[in-house]
Amino acid sequence: MEAAVAATPIAIPLRTTIMPRARAMLRDVSRNQVLCSICPVRDKCLSFGLDAATAKKVDEIVTTRIRLRKGDTLYRPGASFTALYAIRSGSLKTVLLAEDGRDQVAGYHMPGDLLGLDGIGNEVHECQAIALEDSEVCALPFDRIERTARDFAAFQHNVHKALSQEIARQRSLMLLLGTMRADQRLAAFLLDLSQRYQARGYSSSEFILRMTREEIGSYLGLKLETVSRLLSRLQQEGLIQVQGRVVKLLERAALKQLVGQSN
Amino acid sequence: MEAAVAATPIAIPLRTTIMPRARAMLRDVSRNQVLCSICPVRDKCLSFGLDAATAKKVDEIVTTRIRLRKGDTLYRPGASFTALYAIRSGSLKTVLLAEDGRDQVAGYHMPGDLLGLDGIGNEVHECQAIALEDSEVCALPFDRIERTARDFAAFQHNVHKALSQEIARQRSLMLLLGTMRADQRLAAFLLDLSQRYQARGYSSSEFILRMTREEIGSYLGLKLETVSRLLSRLQQEGLIQVQGRVVKLLERAALKQLVGQSN
DNA sequence: CGACTAGTTGAGGCCAGTCAATGTTGGTGG
DNA sequence: CCACCAACATTGACTGGCCTCAACTAGTCG
Numbered sequence: 001m002e003a004a005v006a007a008t009p010i011a012i013p014l015r016t017t018i019m020p021r022a023r024a025m026l027r028d029v030s031r032n033q034v035l036c037s038i039c040p041v042r043d044k045c046l047s048f049g050l051d052a053a054t055a056k057k058v059d060e061i062v063t064t065r066i067r068l069r070k071g072d073t074l075y076r077p078g079a080s081f082t083a084l085y086a087i088r089s090g091s092l093k094t095v096l097l098a099e100d101g102r103d104q105v106a107g108y109h110m111p112g113d114l115l116g117l118d119g120i121g122n123e124v125h126e127c128q129a130i131a132l133e134d135s136e137v138c139a140l141p142f143d144r145i146e147r148t149a150r151d152f153a154a155f156q157h158n159v160h161k162a163l164s165q166e167i168a169r170q171r172s173l174m175l176l177l178g179t180m181r182a183d184q185r186l187a188a189f190l191l192d193l194s195q196r197y198q199a200r201g202y203s204s205s206e207f208i209l210r211m212t213r214e215e216i217g218s219y220l221g222l223k224l225e226t227v228s229r230l231l232s233r234l235q236q237e238g239l240i241q242v243q244g245r246v247v248k249l250l251e252r253a254a255l256k257q258l259v260g261q262s263n
Numbered sequence: 264m265e266a267a268v269a270a271t272p273i274a275i276p277l278r279t280t281i282m283p284r285a286r287a288m289l290r291d292v293s294r295n296q297v298l299c300s301i302c303p304v305r306d307k308c309l310s311f312g313l314d315a316a317t318a319k320k321v322d323e324i325v326t327t328r329i330r331l332r333k334g335d336t337l338y339r340p341g342a343s344f345t346a347l348y349a350i351r352s353g354s355l356k357t358v359l360l361a362e363d364g365r366d367q368v369a370g371y372h373m374p375g376d377l378l379g380l381d382g383i384g385n386e387v388h389e390c391q392a393i394a395l396e397d398s399e400v401c402a403l404p405f406d407r408i409e410r411t412a413r414d415f416a417a418f419q420h421n422v423h424k425a426l427s428q429e430i431a432r433q434r435s436l437m438l439l440l441g442t443m444r445a446d447q448r449l450a451a452f453l454l455d456l457s458q459r460y461q462a463r464g465y466s467s468s469e470f471i472l473r474m475t476r477e478e479i480g481s482y483l484g485l486k487l488e489t490v491s492r493l494l495s496r497l498q499q500e501g502l503i504q505v506q507g508r509v510v511k512l513l514e515r516a517a518l519k520q521l522v523g524q525s526n
Numbered sequence: 527c528g529a530c531t532a533g534t535t536g537a538g539g540c541c542a543g544t545c546a547a548t549g550t551t552g553g554t555g556g
Numbered sequence: 557c558c559a560c561c562a563a564c565a566t567t568g569a570c571t572g573g574c575c576t577c578a579a580c581t582a583g584t585c586g
Contacts, residue, residue: 096434096437096438098438099523100522100523100524100525101525102438102442102443102525103442104437104438104441104442106434106437106438117426117427117430118427118430118431118434119427120423120424120426120427121423121424121427121428121430121431122427122431126431126434127434146416146419146420146423149412149413149419150412150413150414150416150419151413153409153413156409156412156413157409159423160383160384160409160422160426161383161384163380163383163423163426163427163430164380164381164382164383164384164385164426165384166430167380167381167384167426167429167430167433168381168384168385168389170430170433170434170437171359171369171381171389171390171433173437174359174367174369174433174436174437174440175359175361175365175367175369177437177440177441177484178367178440178481178482178483178484179365179366179367179484180365181573181574182573182574212531212532212533213532213533213534214532214533218441219441220441221440221441221442222574222575223574223575223576224532224533225533225534225535225574225575225576226573226574226575228532228533228534228535229534229535229574231533231534232534232535244532244533244582244583259363260362260363261363262363262364262365444541444542445541445542475563475564475565476564476565476566477564477565485542485543486542486543486544487564487565488542488543488544488545488565488566488567489541489542489543490565491565491566491567492542492566492567494565494566495566495567507550507551507564507565508564527586528585528586529584529585529586530583530584530585530586531582531583531584531585532581532582532583532584533580533581533582533583534579534580534581534582535578535579535580535581536577536578536579536580537576537577537578538575538576538577539574539575539576539577540572540573540574540575540576541572541573541574541575542571542572542573542574543570543571543572543573544569544570544571544572545568545569545570545571546567546568546569546570547566547567547568548565548566548567548568549564549565549566549567550563550564550565550566551562551563551564551565552561552562552563552564553560553561553562553563554559554560554561554562555558555559555560555561556557556558556559556560
């Protein structure tokens with residue numbers, strides 16, 4: 001009845017000693033083959049725009065590549081923060097969990113995205129990252145990031161940019177949650193996905209939703225029934241085409257216009 | 264009829280050459296007396312926990328102190344990003360502005376808070392910062408911050424912490440906007456204010472709202488009438504006492520319980 | 527095949543928005 | 557000092573969008 005999000009709804013023990021899925025974190029697959037310089041998403045990542053010498057130093061930051069299977073948890077709230085994670089392939093969601101059991105999907109992350117930024121402040125992760133499909137991420141130990149950032153201004157700036165972009169991303173989500181109607185939220189969500197897929201070289205007009213209706217709803221501050229209804233309505237109005245998780249954007253302009261209606 | 268937020272609702276020209284209120288930014292009051300080491304809010308700021316030698320270096324970052332009068336704009340969207348701003352006294356709000364005219368109060372900031380973090384990514388500010396009362400802020404040129412961060416690991420870590428805390432702040436706001444009922448949002452808002460005032464040495468049970476009902480509503484994703492009604496209701500229920508902008512928290516536990524109700 | 531999860535669709539209710547009238551407060555100028 | 561005005565705030569009546577509850581379908585996996 002409830003989706004995976006709600007499967008572990010409450011009372012996340014702080015600083016769990018052994019995490020149920022921790023084995024996933026131990027599979028240190030290929031220590032010697034982890035090289036940003038040949039990574040398919042390197043220009044979306046922290047090594048963006050660096051000269052060869054600096055990029056080589058950045059290569060040395062990445063110690064571990066982690067394989068996750070669908071449903072695996074990369075980190076959970078309270079887990080001590082030691083590294084940022086760059087997604088190499090697949091996709092993950094991040095879930096916020098309040099003490100009272102309230103939870104919300106806070107983000108949908110795809111290759112090139114950086115995860116775990118919220119943990120820097122308190123040395124502890126504040127949310128849970130769960131793989132939506134089989135995925136691979138690179139662990140970037142944060143002490144190494146800081147050390148390298150002190151030596152290379154260009155890399156330092158990339159780190160600051162990444163942090164700032166996460167802030168910007170959340171800002172637009174706040175605007176969405178605070179000011180938009182349900183149909184506008186959904187349209188904005190679809191357009192955002194489209195744009196991000198495009199930036200990664202995938203089709204911007206047809207893609208597969210990796211999240212359930214309930215997860216999408218949680219992300220947008222809506223209920224799953226509302227998401228389902230609105231997808232149907234948008235289809236009926238000819239703006240999109242939906243078949244389960246396959247979505248096709250038919251009238252991008254109309255979707256944009258819908259989002260843009262101030263009232 | 265409309266509050267200050269809506270006074271400049273649309274079409275913010277990007278990279279304005281001369282800003283209407285720019286004179287406010289030129290009042291370079293006391294170049295030689297700007298010293299973090301004697302700042303009343305230094306332990307809330309970037310110089311938190313630094314040894315004397317490092318703190319001295321940080322003092323050198325701050326070049327300018329800016330006086331703002333109520334209603335003055337510190338920066339607006341599109342203004343080129345050059346510095347972060349630390350609030351010394353007074354308070355400011357930050358306002359998000361979308362192209363379509365949609366706007367939302369994104370934050371309420373008090374002494375010790377750092378402003379402008381969202382501008383790092385694109386070298387351009389993404390929101391507008393407006394003084395809610397006469398205020399003073401310190402300008403911290405970002406290139407100097409980056410330079411100093413490269414030399415002092417402890418300071419570098421403070422910068423990262425500040426960025427990460429901004430992310431955490433927004434996260435909890437997202438949770439509020441995505442999952443809470445109107446009365447819960449308002450209660451959470453009041454408790455947040457209370458806690459932050461306390462952290463700054465003010466009374467945690469009685470304080471003055473610096474924002475109008477409309478601004479509070481915008482911040483919480485509600486209409487001003489709803490805010491007004493709910494303040495009245497909370498007062499009637501004996502949880503708070505309101506008289507215009509003066510608020511007194513009477514039953515903190517009950518407020519917390521209200522926020523904590525998952526449904 | 528049965529059990530389970532994910533998704534769709536309908537009926538009805540409630541919370542918060544909208545519209546509107548009125549009250550209150552604070553700053554300004556005569 | 558007080559009258560005036562504009563901005564801010566309160567309260568009521570009504571409306572509508574989204575949630576809740578519920579029934580049903582489709583696909584998946586042991």
